[in-house]
Amino acid sequence: MLGKASEDGEQVSVKEAIGYSAVAVALCFALSYPGASFIRELIGQKGLALSPVIALVIVWPVAAVLMYAEAWVQSQSWWSGFKKVWSWGLGILLCGVPLITALTIPFPTGEGWPSGLPTVVAACPIVILFVFLVARRLWRERKQS
Secondary structure (H helix, E strand, O other): OOOHHHHHOOOOOHHHHHHHHHHHHHHHHHHHHHHHHHHHHHOOOOOEEOHHHHHHHHHHHHHHHHHHHHHHHHOOOOHHHHHHHHHHHHHHHHHHHHHHHHHHOOOEEOOOOOOOHHHHHHHHHHHHHHHHHHHHHHHHHHHHO
16 A cells, blocks of 8 residues: 555565655545645644654654565465554544644644634645646656657
């Protein structure tokens, strides 16, 4: 699920595991953080939660270890019965941690901001990534022609 190991069953290097896990953590964080911010606003909590950003310091190394161990786990005889647990565990680790930490231990900043602004700020990374990918594709197309 995290990357190369699930695609071809080969053991990834430590460098690849760190890189693949960084991408997975960044994408899942960028998708779940705006949702966490929106839910906080719906239940009346003010400000932008910093705890999910702090939690990334723990989530990223754990995801790297899981990425490194994934090929070994998939080669075991009990993998077929463990496959759903692995997938759910990764989903909770990568998407659930930003949601849970934002709602339970938020460490809010910008509590005086107007309503909606924390969600807009939380959504900026995914919007910037989308704009970057579109601009890069247009640049490559222009460069080729």
